[in-house]
Amino acid sequence: MDTLLVALRSLRAHPLRSALTLVGIVIGIMAVVGMSALIRGVDEVIMGSIRTMNPHVVYLTKMGLVMTPEQWIERRKRPDITMEDLRAIEADCSTVGRLDPIVEDRAELTREDRRTRGLSVHGVGVDYLEVNAMTLHSGRFFTAGEVATAARVMILGKDPVEALFPNSDPIGRMVRLRGQPYVVIGTFVSQGEVSGMNIGQDGFCVIPYSAHRRDVSPQRRGLTAAMIPSEGASVERMCEDATQIMRVRHRLRAHQEDDFDLITQASVLKLWREISTAIFLGLLGISSIALVVGGIGVTAVMMVAVTERTREIGMRRAVGAKRPHILAQFLTEAVILAALGGAIGSALGGAAAWALGKAVDLPVSAPWDTFALAVGATMFLGLLFGVLPAYRAARLNIVEALRRE
Secondary structure, three states: OHHHHHHHHHHHHOHHHHHHHHHHHHHHHHHHHHHHHHHHHHHHHHHHHHHOOOOOOEEEEOOOOOOOHHHHHHHOOOOOOOHHHHHHHHHHOOOEEEEEEEEEEEEOEEEOOEEOOOEEEEEEOOOHHHHHOOOEEEEOOOOHHHHHOOOOEEEEOHHHHHHHOOOOOOOOOEEEEOOEEEEEEEEEOOHHHHHOOOOOOOOEEEEEHHHHHHHOOOOOOOOEEEEEEOOOOOHHHHHHHHHHHHHHHOOOOOOOOOOOEEEOHHHHHHHHHHHHHHHHHHHHHHHHHHHHHHHHHHHHHHHHHHHHOHHHHHHHHHOOOOHHHHHHHHHHHHHHHHHHHHHHHHHHHHHHHHHHHHHHOOOOOOOHHHHHHHHHHHHHHHHHHHHHHHHHHHOOOHHHHHHOO
16 A cells, blocks of 8 residues: 555656657547447347348358358369259259249439439349348338249339339339339338448349349359248258269269359358457557557656656665565556556547447447456556666665765
8 A cells, every 4th residue: 555655655746757658648548449339339230130131041052151262262163053953942852931032233223313323233033031031111022923924123222212213102113224114113221220220231132043144144044042941840951861862963972062153141150250350459459559659658767767866765765665665656656547548548548339320320338348358458568668767667776775976
């Protein structure tokens, strides 16, 4: 307690020096806490959005989840997933309950003098709503007959509705896609309302895949398929059966790897965890540079303090203070300074993250353990960077210290 009180009096006696020491730590902790709050907020929303996927849906794709340019180049060589493949799975795979083809491209929609930005145009089948757990806001979905005849009907996401029909009901109205007239027969519930944040997932529309192949992507042969298991079958069993059928169709030998991929909710969650962890560690490393600079500032200022207080140290040693007492005093001052900087930086970082989140509509997550960890880390930082000045003070010769003016 005596050491703590002496350290506090010393810091209070040199306010400017203490404030200069705090600046680097405050900036470093502010950057770390602010970045952490934003990253954790976005991570929670995206994880929530992934969990809104139907946990039983499996996507059969040519490319799978691509992480590197090398993977993309290699997987581009794979054979396309065709309608013949999907028909074979429907016919021979009893564990598949429903299967819906998906083809996707980007295009603009126009209506009179209004135009959307480039949005995702999905060509799908009649089971799209059930397989992908989508919900209509108004209108209806297209029928099997409309898919068979490649009818020009469309269901809009929230973004194109707001862009093309800001003050009117879109149902029954006409929009143009690649110059062709399509009738709007339905609208979707906002996906931002489902996941908690709109990160562009409402910028899409849906048409029959047969119309998509004719009007949007006539040269594209490949498809993606969304599948859900039949009653009583598991996702794992369905994946095994579909894999066997695809391997037979693609004439793959036992030693050859699959030339297609099955994507599940679990695999998407795993991929996002890997990505978010890498992003967090990268940004943490970058923002921690400021924290290290702050720690170096602690060392520099405490070294100056030792030089200024050499005579005081000599007097304390002369009246009975031991080297461990001097060491403890300067270490305590360094730890108190660092902890104070951590507390101020945490508060400012949390406030800055909250303000930025409000300004650009980003989620923020800063639980109490973030602040506790920040303060604890700065205390360790103060201890680490305060060792050298404290050791120097403790090693001063008593006679030489008393002679110092």
